[in-house]
Amino acid sequence: xxxxxxxxxxxxxxxxxxxxxxxxxxxxxxxxxxxxxxxxxxxxxxxxxxxxxxxxxxxxxxxxxxxxxxxxxxxxxxxxxxxxxxxxxxxxxxxxxxxxxxxxxxxxxxxxxxxxxxxxxxxxxxxxxxxxxxxxxxxxxxxxxxxxxxxxxxxxxxxxxxxxxxxxxxxxxxxxxxxxxxxxxxxxxxxxxxxxxxxxxxxxxxxxxxxxxxxxxxxxxxxxxxxxxxxxxxxxxxxxxxxxxxxxxxxxxxxxxxxxxxxxxxxxxxxxxxxxxxxxxxxxxxxxxxxxxxxxxxxxxxxxxxxxxxxxxxxx
Amino acid sequence: xxxxxxxxxxxxxxxxxxxxxxxxxxxxxxxxxxxxxxxxxxxxxxxxxxxxxxxxxxxxxxxxxxxxxxxxxxxxxxxxxxxxxxxxxxxxxxxxxxxxxxxxxxxxxxxxxxxxxxxxxxxxxxxxxxxxxxxxxxxxxxxxxxxxxxxxxxxxxxxxxxxxxxxxxxxxxxxxxxxxxxxxxxxxxxxxxxxxxxxxxxxxxxxxxxxxxxxxxxxxxxxxxxxxxxxxxxxxxxxxxxxxxxxxxxxxxxxxxxxx
Numbered sequence: 001x002x003x004x005x006x007x008x009x010x011x012x013x014x015x016x017x018x019x020x021x022x023x024x025x026x027x028x029x030x031x032x033x034x035x036x037x038x039x040x041x042x043x044x045x046x047x048x049x050x051x052x053x054x055x056x057x058x059x060x061x062x063x064x065x066x067x068x069x070x071x072x073x074x075x076x077x078x079x080x081x082x083x084x085x086x087x088x089x090x091x092x093x094x095x096x097x098x099x100x101x102x103x104x105x106x107x108x109x110x111x112x113x114x115x116x117x118x119x120x121x122x123x124x125x126x127x128x129x130x131x132x133x134x135x136x137x138x139x140x141x142x143x144x145x146x147x148x149x150x151x152x153x154x155x156x157x158x159x160x161x162x163x164x165x166x167x168x169x170x171x172x173x174x175x176x177x178x179x180x181x182x183x184x185x186x187x188x189x190x191x192x193x194x195x196x197x198x199x200x201x202x203x204x205x206x207x208x209x210x211x212x213x214x215x216x217x218x219x220x221x222x223x224x225x226x227x228x229x230x231x232x233x234x235x236x237x238x239x240x241x242x243x244x245x246x247x248x249x250x251x252x253x254x255x256x257x258x259x260x261x262x263x264x265x266x267x268x269x270x271x272x273x274x275x276x277x278x279x280x281x282x283x284x285x286x287x288x289x290x291x292x293x294x295x296x297x298x299x300x301x302x303x304x305x306x307x308x309x310x311x312x313x314x315x316x
Numbered sequence: 317x318x319x320x321x322x323x324x325x326x327x328x329x330x331x332x333x334x335x336x337x338x339x340x341x342x343x344x345x346x347x348x349x350x351x352x353x354x355x356x357x358x359x360x361x362x363x364x365x366x367x368x369x370x371x372x373x374x375x376x377x378x379x380x381x382x383x384x385x386x387x388x389x390x391x392x393x394x395x396x397x398x399x400x401x402x403x404x405x406x407x408x409x410x411x412x413x414x415x416x417x418x419x420x421x422x423x424x425x426x427x428x429x430x431x432x433x434x435x436x437x438x439x440x441x442x443x444x445x446x447x448x449x450x451x452x453x454x455x456x457x458x459x460x461x462x463x464x465x466x467x468x469x470x471x472x473x474x475x476x477x478x479x480x481x482x483x484x485x486x487x488x489x490x491x492x493x494x495x496x497x498x499x500x501x502x503x504x505x506x507x508x509x510x511x512x513x514x515x516x517x518x519x520x521x522x523x524x525x526x527x528x529x530x531x532x533x534x535x536x537x538x539x540x541x542x543x544x545x546x547x548x549x550x551x552x553x554x555x556x557x558x559x560x561x562x563x564x565x566x567x568x569x570x571x572x573x574x575x576x
Contacts, residue, residue: 098411103404104394114405192405220402288371290409299411312409314371315401 049204052267061204062179066151068261069122073153075256076123082251083262091306092125092197095226098299098308101193102134102143113142114192117216119180119209120199121147122154124161124173126226130195131167141170148176148183181208183216191216197226201272210285219315223287229300229307230274236303244269275300275307287311367423372409374400376420384459388414388466415476418467422483425456426490433494445495447541450515453487454522454533461530464523488512503548510548514540 047058056064072079080088101116113134118127127147134140149155155175162168178185180196180203194213203209213223231237244266252262273281279297283289289297290310299308366373379396386392390413397406410416432452436445457464471480488511499507518537525533570576 099405099408100390101405104391114403192403218403220397220406222405222408224408288369288409290411310408312371312402312406 050268050271052264052271058204062150064264065202068264069151070153071258071261072256073123073151073157076154076157079252079256079262082255083248087302091226091301092129094301095195095197095224095308096126096129096133099130099193099195099222099224099310100133100138101130102138102140104138104140113140113144115190116143116145116193116195117183117186117191118145118147119194119196119213120149120202121195121197122149122151122158124158124167126195126197127158127173128162128165128167131170131172144172144174146174146176146186148178148180150177150179152177181205181212183212186216188215189218189221192218192221194221194223195225198228200225200227200278201268206278206281207285210281210287214285214287214313217313219313221313223282223311223313225278225282225309227278227307227309228269228272229278229298229304232300232304236305240305275304275309278307278309282309282311285311286313288314366427368420371400371402372416372420375402375406375409376417377424379417380421380460383417383463387463388417388470390414393417412476415470415473415479418470419479419483421460421467422487425453426483426487428456429453429490429494436494442495442497443541443545446491446497446511447538449491449494450511450518450537450541451534453491453515454518454530454537457519457522458530461522461525464519468520468523484512484516488515491515506548506551510544514544 048055049058049061050056051061051064084091101114103113116127116130118130121127124147127145131143131145134143147155147158149158155177159168159175162173167173176185180199194217196213200206200209210223217223231240248266249259249263252265253259256262275296275298279289283297288311290312291297297309301307368376375393375396377396378399379393381399382392382395386395390407393407393410393414393416394404396417397404407413412419429449429452432449436448440448460467470476485508488508491511492507497507514537517540518533521536522530522533527533566576
């Protein structure tokens with residue numbers, strides 16, 4: 001062994017010994033650790049839910065989801081663009097346009113504007129679009145938006161974007177760190193519009209979140225949800241599965257350096273109930289479904305890859 | 317004879333292959349049974365159930381009252397929602413927006429025709445009944461006639477064409493049924509198609525009619541219906557003539573020993 005190689009090896013060794021590196025942290029480790037730490041004896045019937053393809057105790061889903069979003073917060077936009085080939089922007093635009101938030105004649109001083117609650121909207125994607133729709137399309141400068149997310153890292157990302165995009169000067173955006181299943185800081189019958197875009201999938205209990213949505217909404221208020229769903233064409237489905245299970249974790253690994261989070265993402269999409277089931281849940285929570293006789297109560301985007309569900313809280 | 321059997325077999329096979337005749341017969345049977353029973357049930361019940369939920373009904377009928385001022389627009393829909401005690405955002409209940417008001421008007425007015433049918437002369441002929449019913453239906457457009465062009469514009473957008481055509485077909489069927497038409501021949505189709513065309517024409521005419529009480533629309537409708545009768549009579553005769561000629565041809569060929 002030549003002298004330079006030896007010295008380099010020794011330097012590396014001493015470096016490692018003197019500065020012990022922090023344990024390598026990523027979601028895959030968290031998942032691995034969580035699995036290894038799971039109690040061996042399943043004596044008590046602990047309530048379980050699914051986390052991707054795994055079945056986990058309900059109590060741990062929240063922290064697991066938190067880990068996923070903490071690790072993806074910074075590369076969120078790039079990843080969304082790559083994974084959906086840019087179409088997530090179209091879906092979000094369409095979602096906001098179809099809801100048409102904002103009241104038309106509030107510039108005449110008649111209306112007070114609306115109170116909009118954007119759940120799981122940490123990065124502000126939907127909130128900024130709604131704010132713009134209110135202001136530009138409906139000339140509504142009064143409506144207010146509460147952006148709520150369970151994850152402080154996602155909220156921080158949203159606040160940063162609000163600053164950069166110049167949205168925070170209006171004073172119409174407020175930020176709330178809360179669990180969608182328990183919105184105790186928001187009073188009953190106080191919200192005009194409740195939106196949740198690509199979030200409901202990650203809720204531990206969807207029924208609980210829907211009940212909470214029903215509680216906070218005013219009579220006549222609207223629940224609107226944009227979420228991945230079941231593709232209704234076999235051929236498209238085959239291609240879509242190929243893409244989501246083959247390409248997305250790989251892109252995650254290459255771009256965000258985190259394969260496991262994106263593996264969770266595609267698994268959670270796969271596990272998420274289809275259109276019919278979610279419609280049933282919304283109906284069960286007490287909402288009126290749009291569309292009447294012919295309407296199905298939902299609207300498929302791109303053949304069902306994503307889907308818009310809406311519900312209106314009835315009067316009285 | 318041995319040669320004739322495979323020939324027959326081939327022929328029936330080719331018919332089945334294209335499936336034309338059996339398909340048409342099937343379709344005909346299906347349509348007849350279905351529509352006939354539905355319509356009978358409707359007539360027996362007198363009060364057809366509204367396809368709209370109470371909430372939709374409340375908002376849309378309130379919105380319809382705003383159409384003369386705001387037209388068939390989302391503004392009218394929003395005002396309707398407010399009048400019914402709902403919020404502006406509640407209009408999300410109607411994914412088709414302003415078109416839902418148009419559809420509501422068409423469906424409720426079509427269903428309301430059954431009530432008018434009971435006031436028809438008991439022994440009047442079908443043509444008179446059709447005229448009376450069609451006129452009654454046109455008069456239901458009176459309060460919104462100056463806005464009807466907007467509705468027609470919405471009805472003719474690509475997205476809504478299937479609904480529009482179905483609604484027109486249902487209206488034509490309803491008019492003929494209530495007038496007492498009981499045809500079970502191919503005239504079942506031609507009658508409905510002709511009446512649908514005449515009614516749609518009269519509705520379009522009405523949007524431009526500035527005469528008092530839409531008297532010109534009434535005249536227009538009467539003229540078109542008369543023409544329809546004439547054409548129908550002519551077609552009947554042509555049909556009979558073609559049938560006679562075909563029968564004669566077959567007989568002639570048979571007399572020459574052709575196996576038909």
